[in-house]
Amino acid sequence: MKSIKEHMMFILPLMAMLIGVEFILIFNRVTTSYEQKLKNEYAILVVSKKQLSTPIARGVSSKIDSVEAMNREDIAKEVTSGMQDTAMVAIMKDLPYFYRIHLNRYLSLEELKDIQAKLKGIDGVLNVEIFGENYHSKHTMFRLVKLILNIFIIMLFVVSIFLVVKQMEVWQLAHKDRMKIMEIFGAPMMLRSGILFKIAFIDAIIATLLNIGIFVYLNISWAKSSDINFIKENQGALINVSDFILMLFTAIVIVSVSVFIVAVQSSEVPEG
């Protein structure tokens, strides 16, 4: 019972840290996916007296992906709806060209304003609308949530590290005598700390497996039945096989460093 408690005191903070790592990975993937979606749905509107081509637009900024011409007749039909056909001909004669400009990545508001200014500098361009506020507000909200989550994860990490160190001190006390005796008879650090490494590695594997279980459950069961569209759309971003490897690697690094600190602190051999 005592042994289980000692293991859980190590496994739980380790799990908290791994959950933190996994959340960071998931949120980064979701952010990338969200930015991609925003980018795909977004376009700058350009009104020009002269025709505009993709090479001309790209000439002002490499961040421009393509230029899509809007159908002038459709616009004219909308404007002349309910009027005589002659009105349509007259409007078509004076109607400027309308273009949607697609970007090759998600840009900040400052970058958009910079592109707007450069596009306005092209000969014949009458107006450039970036719809900046609308475009950016959703993303700002999203980034704020991400920032808060990151702060929370950092705090979780710090608290978990304190708990791991505390548990290490318990282990240090429990194994101090044995390690001291072995050192007197000339045992190297790895041999003295062998049992600690063994326990810590087993706990690292258990913590990783439990975390994998939690995230697989969230992905398979919870995400599917969830009514949150955004989660359903990004279900693929929730878990990734490479995350399992990264979690195990992180857990092993954390326990190795912790055990190493305990082993060094337990050593009574004066430095030569």
Place this chain on the structure above:
Amino acid sequence: MASVISANNLTLAYEGGKSIVINNINFTIEQGEFVFITGPSGSGKSTLLKSMYGQIKPYDGTLHIGGLNMSSIKKGQLLQLRRNIGVIFQDYKLINEWSVEKNVVLPLIITGYSLDVQKVQAEKLLSHVRLSEYANKYPLELSGGEQQRVGVARALSKNPFLILADEPTGNLDEFSSGVVWDLLENACDQLNATVVVVTHKIPTIFNIPYRHFIIENGGVHEVH
């Protein structure tokens, strides 16, 4: 004879020199000698012994053990040296979670001997200290005298060139003390090991020649 321990103007101190325990002493101990170190409580006997297995570094002067300068010895060299020194403590310092047999062969485990060799050596040593039937027991199941015999067996398990004993009979009754002294005499006489024993009282019956150092007021003198 080769000098196993050599102290030249050796000073030992704690707290970075604030508390000097042993002050400017000189002595040499040769291979195969048996040495008793006595002195009043707090005179620095145990401190001197600790310096011999590198637990404390000389504050000043030099101390050579097996030809190695303990002032400048590297950590790896010290661990290597310790593998060839047997240490016996008043409080036994056995690993309570390990069986008697495993405790006895600790120095062999550290050196990486095979399980077969460990088994053979454990049987031989436990028979030597008359504890064969206790091989699979744990230290806390044994009396103090029996635990100390396990401690002696552990110290002898790798045929060390040097055996250091700190009050080895301090907690034992007369019978157990006699057994421990016999074992240490044999180690010196038959294995040609150098034995240094810190004790309050030299046994009245001792069958081999020995030297006697007394530590007092930070200095050491030999009784002839």
